[in-house]
Amino acid sequence: MVAVTADDTAAQLDALVTRLERTAEQLRSGDVSPDAAATLVEDAASLASQASAELDRLSRAATAEPIPGQDPLL
Numbered sequence: 899m900v901a902v903t904a905d906d907t908a909a910q911l912d913a914l915v916t917r918l919e920r921t922a923e924q925l926r927s928g929d930v931s932p933d934a935a936a937t938l939v940e941d942a943a944s945l946a947s948q949a950s951a952e953l954d955r956l957s958r959a960a961t962a963e964p965i966p967g968q969d970p971l972l
Contacts, residue, residue: 904959911952
């Protein structure tokens with residue numbers, strides 16, 4: 899099993915944000931058919947769900963690391 903680092907997760911999140919921004923630009927352009935717009939909205943929802951999962955992973959990784967200078971309780 900390959901360990902996923904916080905940097906990997908952040909990079910994945912950045913890629914998802916870029917794809918979401920591109921999708922939003924396409925939708926705002928108004929140059930898409932209603933069917934294409936519906937597909938773009940579905941894609942955006944899927945991308946947002948993936949981004950949410952990546953943020954959750956980052957959050958969990960951050961809470962798993964001890965705060966510097968804090969000793970564990972006995």
